[in-house]
Amino acid sequence: MTLLLPSVVALPLISAVLTFFLSARMGRKVSEISVALIALSFALTTLEFWSAIRGWEGRAEIVLGGWLTLFRDPLSAILAWVIAGFSLIVHVYSRRYMADEPGYARFFILLNLMTAALLVMVSASNLILLLIAWHFVGVLLYLLLGQDLHSRPAQRHAFTTFFTYRLGDLPMVLAAALLFHAYGTWSLTEIFARLGDTPQTTAFGLPLPVVVGFLIALSAFARSAQFLVHTWLPYTMNGPTPVSALMHAGIVNAGGVLVNRFAPVYVHAGEILHLMFVVGLFTAIVGSVLMLTQHDIKKSLGYSTMGQMGFMIMECGVGAFSLAIYHLIAHGMFKGTMFLNAAGVIRSARRDDGVPAEDLYTFIVERQVARRRRPWLAMAIFTLTVPAVILFLAHYFVEQAFMEKQGAVILLFFGWMTGAQLIFATYHMRAENPLRLFSLILVSFTIVVIGYSAIAHTFDLYLYPDEAFRKALYTAAGVKLIYFDVFVALLAAVIVLGWIFTYYSERKRLPAPVWSRRLRGMFYATVSREFFLGDVYARTARAVIGGAGRINAMLGWR
Amino acid sequence: MSSDLALLAGAALLLPLFPFSILAVAVFERIGNGTLRSLLLLVCLLPGAAVLDRAGFIPPDWMLAWAMLTAVFYAWRAVALQDARLWVVFLAVSSGALLWAGAGHDGLLWKALGLGLPLAMMSVLVELIERRFGAAHAGMDLRLATAAPKLSALFVAALLAVIAMPVSPSFFTMLALVVDQSRLSAPTTLAILGCWILWSWSAARLFAGIAVGPRRERTDDIPAGLARIYGAGFVGLGATGIVLGGMLL
Numbered sequence: 046m047t048l049l050l051p052s053v054v055a056l057p058l059i060s061a062v063l064t065f066f067l068s069a070r071m072g073r074k075v076s077e078i079s080v081a082l083i084a085l086s087f088a089l090t091t092l093e094f095w096s097a098i099r100g101w102e103g104r105a106e107i108v109l110g111g112w113l114t115l116f117r118d119p120l121s122a123i124l125a126w127v128i129a130g131f132s133l134i135v136h137v138y139s140r141r142y143m144a145d146e147p148g149y150a151r152f153f154i155l156l157n158l159m160t161a162a163l164l165v166m167v168s169a170s171n172l173i174l175l176l177i178a179w180h181f182v183g184v185l186l187y188l189l190l191g192q193d194l195h196s197r198p199a200q201r202h203a204f205t206t207f208f209t210y211r212l213g214d215l216p217m218v219l220a221a222a223l224l225f226h227a228y229g230t231w232s233l234t235e236i237f238a239r240l241g242d243t244p245q246t247t248a249f250g251l252p253l254p255v256v257v258g259f260l261i262a263l264s265a266f267a268r269s270a271q272f273l274v275h276t277w278l279p280y281t282m283n284g285p286t287p288v289s290a291l292m293h294a295g296i297v298n299a300g301g302v303l304v305n306r307f308a309p310v311y312v313h314a315g316e317i318l319h320l321m322f323v324v325g326l327f328t329a330i331v332g333s334v335l336m337l338t339q340h341d342i343k344k345s346l347g348y349s350t351m352g353q354m355g356f357m358i359m360e361c362g363v364g365a366f367s368l369a370i371y372h373l374i375a376h377g378m379f380k381g382t383m384f385l386n387a388a389g390v391i392r393s394a395r396r397d398d399g400v401p402a403e404d405l406y407t408f409i410v411e412r413q414v415a416r417r418r419r420p421w422l423a424m425a426i427f428t429l430t431v432p433a434v435i436l437f438l439a440h441y442f443v444e445q446a447f448m449e450k451q452g453a454v455i456l457l458f459f460g461w462m463t464g465a466q467l468i469f470a471t472y473h474m475r476a477e478n479p480l481r482l483f484s485l486i487l488v489s490f491t492i493v494v495i496g497y498s499a500i501a502h503t504f505d506l507y508l509y510p511d512e513a514f515r516k517a518l519y520t521a522a523g524v525k526l527i528y529f530d531v532f533v534a535l536l537a538a539v540i541v542l543g544w545i546f547t548y549y550s551e552r553k554r555l556p557a558p559v560w561s562r563r564l565r566g567m568f569y570a571t572v573s574r575e576f577f578l579g580d581v582y583a584r585t586a587r588a589v590i591g592g593a594g595r596i597n598a599m600l601g602w603r
Numbered sequence: 604m605s606s607d608l609a610l611l612a613g614a615a616l617l618l619p620l621f622p623f624s625i626l627a628v629a630v631f632e633r634i635g636n637g638t639l640r641s642l643l644l645l646v647c648l649l650p651g652a653a654v655l656d657r658a659g660f661i662p663p664d665w666m667l668a669w670a671m672l673t674a675v676f677y678a679w680r681a682v683a684l685q686d687a688r689l690w691v692v693f694l695a696v697s698s699g700a701l702l703w704a705g706a707g708h709d710g711l712l713w714k715a716l717g718l719g720l721p722l723a724m725m726s727v728l729v730e731l732i733e734r735r736f737g738a739a740h741a742g743m744d745l746r747l748a749t750a751a752p753k754l755s756a757l758f759v760a761a762l763l764a765v766i767a768m769p770v771s772p773s774f775f776t777m778l779a780l781v782v783d784q785s786r787l788s789a790p791t792t793l794a795i796l797g798c799w800i801l802w803s804w805s806a807a808r809l810f811a812g813i814a815v816g817p818r819r820e821r822t823d824d825i826p827a828g829l830a831r832i833y834g835a836g837f838v839g840l841g842a843t844g845i846v847l848g849g850m851l852l
Binding site for chain 2: 111112173176177180181184187188191194195197200201204207208211212215218219221222223225226231248249589590591593594596597600602603
């Protein structure tokens with residue numbers, strides 16, 4: 046069984062080599078080799094995942110020699126399974142999708158190498174091996190996004206991605222160097238063990254876990270498109286659709302994976318978890334706002350991913366590490382399907398949109414709202430209380446002590462707001478039988494919440510079976526109880542008053558004041574220009590290149 | 604004392620610090636033969652490192668700062684370059700200056716080899732392009748990817764090796780330099796990382812300028828046999844990198 050994981054990694058590599066040597070002889074048929082070997086790899090990861098579910102005692106290491114050491118743990122088992130699965134789907138899809146494109150064999154070689162690099166990245170138990178895989182993912186993505194060598198825009202956007210990834214690679218190099226200096230080993234198992242024994246070790250005058258945690262977080266931010274280093278993500282759509290699918294379904298999630306891998310560091314770096322919470326929350330909000338204001342559907346999808354990545358990092362920030370893994374897998378499945386389906390949906394929608402002319406259609410497409418309304422105050426109270434009760438009960442039945450975890454309470458607020466938004470939207474819908482509609486919506490919401498809570502809890506037990514460690518993560522992410530209570534009270538008050546005001550102003554049709562309309566206009570202009578960040582970066586790059594050019598000319602190019 | 608100074612001056616010429624670097628660039632740029640240029644690159648870096656290593660010299664802070672400024676200065680200037688030959692020379696100067704960060708630490712000679720080998724291979728490839736197209740210049744609209752796919756693939760491999768991507772020897776060398784400095788000097792560490800990112804930036808610009816562009820007629824690609832030899836050379840370079848990594852880290 047110990048050779049299962051190395052075989053999983055080796056198969057895509059063998060596939061890449063075979064494709065390289067046989068492509069001239071086999072032509073397009075060479076992709077069959079790739080598909081077959083990736084399918085085999087997926088089958089092996091399924092076996093590995095199955096044995097992990099049936100119960101592994103913690104974490105084991107497979108030593109192949111030198112730096113070639115892999116973790117055999119629940120995290121690597123589930124992620125390898127997901128990566129091999131996504132990769133198989135993308136391989137099968139690409140066989141026909143890329144058939145008329147030049148560089149067919151090159152594409153499959155790169156895809157195979159990317160699969161291997163991702164598999165190594167999630168299972169590497171040696172810092173050097175992890176660094177190699179991490180760097181490879183960046184450069185392979187650059188080459189995949191720039192698959193069309195004749196398109197200058199595709200190359201330009203591939204370069205933006207490459208540069209951002211390089212920016213993110215270097216903090217990790219520094220983190221690795223600091224860890225090696227402190228503990229004299231590249232083995233993550235040994236590093237985590239010694240770090241637990243001596244968390245007071247310092248670097249640059251600060252506790253080592255805090256410095257390393259910060260550097261790892263920076264790497265994760267760049268790879269998972271957090272605010273300020275997000276501009277590459279929405280512009281990567283010039284690459285082939287299968288690459289977009291793979292990227293949005295898997296590669297962009299690397300930040301969450303990295304943070305989970307370094308979870309033992311974050312137990313001693315609560316400050317960095319707080320930073321992650323703020324950055325993630327801000328990214329989630331900005332990504333969602335930008336998504337809603339795009340006219341280009343592909344960019345809109347890109348910003349949607351950014352918002353989701355923000356949420357994933359925020360989950361890590363509140364100590365819900367396993368939830369971030371669940372989130373990235375669920376989001377990957379959802380977004381990957383969307384990308385792979387996009388072309389087919391657009392083609393069929395040109396003939397017929399396929400949306401039945403029912404309540405949902407009149408509400409969403411025709412934007413017709415219900416004429417008869419329920420009493421606004423009652424509806425506001427209903428909107429606020431019902432989701433809160435459902436959420437509380439669902440979590441309570443899954444884990445009674447969930448209220449002790451500050452992170453879980455924070456995440457409940459998001460569920461609460463989502464539920465309230467759902468009921469608010471339902472309130473506006475025109476329906477022949479409103480009671481039936483509300484019942485169906487509430488049942489759906491309840492099922493989603495129960496499912497989410499149960500799966501999240503299962504993930505927690507699967508990825509972090511040690512209860513003390515789970516508790517330590519939540520504790521590290523927590524703040525002083527008094528601050529937390531004040532924060533929660535304020536947040537609850539804002540939400541309650543906000544919803545009541547929304548219902549009230551809707552009902553009374555209160556006109557927006559002039560200053561508010563102006564402010565909204567300015568905000569919209571700023572958002573539609575994506576906060577001018579792209580312009581700032583482009584101008585900075587031009588200044589750097591221009592300055593270098595002037596100095597070169599001045600020194601006679603010497 | 605005087606012999607120490609002489610050694611130091613020799614090292615400052617061979618691992619050129621600004622303004623000695625101006626002289627080095629002028630000499631290298633004038634050498635038309637790529638193989639000779641490659642040899643000279645190695646000849647400069649290896650003896651330079653040997654001199655520093657032999658003297659057991661640990662550069663004082665001001666000198667390390669001078670070396671790092673030279674390294675970053677040339678890495679930054681390389682971003683604006685369009686000529687591949689000059690780019691190799693600028694990166695060689697930047698790499699040579701970076702080696703000062705390894706002075707006083709183990710394996711300086713291996714580090715010089717790690718940074719020099721990919722540059723030497725790149726230099727030979729640049730000559731191949733120059734022979735076929737007249738120049739390896741990003742402003743010439745070469746569109747190498749369609750004009751000469753095999754040469755283009757080798758060019759990409761060489762670029763990646765020079766900018767210290769795994770498993771090139773330069774990757775392990777850069778990592779070893781960061782390890783050497785990370786607990787000693789934050790500014791030196793940042794300079795090494797800064798060079799790394801600037802090299803990547805300049806390489807991506809060079810790649811986009813030389814290899815990418817609308818489809819054009821396939822012209823004068825290298826023969827398959829030669830491509831295989833160079834390919835094997837890159838596989839060897841990767842293997843060297845892994846061995847070197849084992850020694851340095």
